[in-house]
Amino acid sequence: MPNQPAGSGHRAAPVHADPAEVSVLEALSAVADPVRLQLVRELADSEDWTRSCGSFDVPVGKAALSHHFSVLRGVGLVEQRDMGAKRVNRLRREEFEARFPGLLHLLLRADDA
Amino acid sequence: MPNQPAGSGHRAAPVHADPAEVSVLEALSAVADPVRLQLVRELADSEDWTRSCGSFDVPVGKAALSHHFSVLRGVGLVEQRDMGAKRVNRLRREEFEARFPGLLHLLLRADDA
DNA sequence: CGAAGTGTAAGATATTCATCGAACACTCGG
DNA sequence: CCGAGTGTTCGATGAATATCTTACACTTCG
Incomplete structure (x- = not known):
């Protein structure tokens, strides 16, 4: 087994859902949470694969944070990837938009909480 | 005070919110519920002012039902009006669409639960 | 190797909230 | 006026879930 150049750790691979198989109710429930909405x-304001899980400014411990990312992965809105010791993230904009048109736009475009 | 011809009962008037003053998080939370989604x-499949609260086929008692309508009113998605002994409903399509573009469409157009 | 940093897993706790039952207010029709 | 029907409010109950603490696995760096 060759050495891997940072980017394919042998940790438990994060489980991602395909947005196409997610129900509207599940998607709404996932997104109707203040912490996850902020995440x-x-x-959305960051370049893809530049934000590690711990780099977000949310008022919860890392265990809860891990849970929230799990939920967001579960509806196919967030994709994760191991990069060295850190797990970096990106939004699956296209796939999510295809399944739930306008929803992501609504989440981001919102002027208030 | 003259007699009122069915349509303006002197019951406690239902409190409606203006969708413009509702946050995205509140709207999502209101709609991310199986019973309310079905309501x-x-x-949406009925003519305005033709459905009384009790005429919906949801698996909850009338107390819970009243609560759910209260939540939907609270985000300005449903408007109610007293008509005789019954309280009839309608969707505030335009106002809600103006505040949360695409959301209502997403709720209705959904092919699954 | 050892220490620090990052994220996950499991168990316990707490809070939120959906639901129900009962009591109440109102409307309509005998 | 009385009874049936409709919907709301209140209090309590139960389930879902957000959170924390602790323990663990892995990575990187010294």
């Missing part, structure tokens, strides 16, 4: 918004 | 969908 999505912060992530 | 909205059934209501």
Whole structure:
């Protein structure tokens, strides 16, 4: 087994859902949470694969944070990838938009909480 | 005070919110519920002011039902009006669409739960 | 190797909230 | 006026879930 150049750790691979198989109710429930909404918004303002999980400014411990990312992965809105010791994120904009047209736009475009 | 011809009962007037003053998070939370989602969908398939609260096919008692309508009113998605002994409903399509573009369409157009 | 940093997993706790039952207010029709 | 029907409010109950603490696995760096 060759050495891997940072980017394919042998940790438990994060489980991602395909947005196409996610129900509207599941997607709404995932996104109707203040912490997760903030995560999505912060992530939207960043370049893909540049934000590690711990780099978000949310008022919860890392265990809860891990849970929230799990939920966002579960609806196919966030994709994760191991990069060295860190797990970096990106929004699956196209796939999510294809399944739930306008929803992501609504989350980001919102002027208030 | 003259007699009122059915349509303006002197019951406690239902409190409606203006969608313009509702946050995205509140709207999402209101709609991310199986019962309320079904209410909205059934209501969308009916003519305005033709459905009384009790006429919906949802698996909850009338107390819970009253609560759900209260939540939907609270985000300005449903408007109510007293008509005789019954309280009839309609969707505030335009106002809601103006505040949350695409959301209502997403709720109704959904092919699954 | 050892220490620090990052994220996950499991168990316990707490809070939110959906639901129900009962009591109440109102409307309509005998 | 009385009874049936409709919807709301209140209090309590139960389930879902957000959170924390602790423990663990892995990575990187010294």
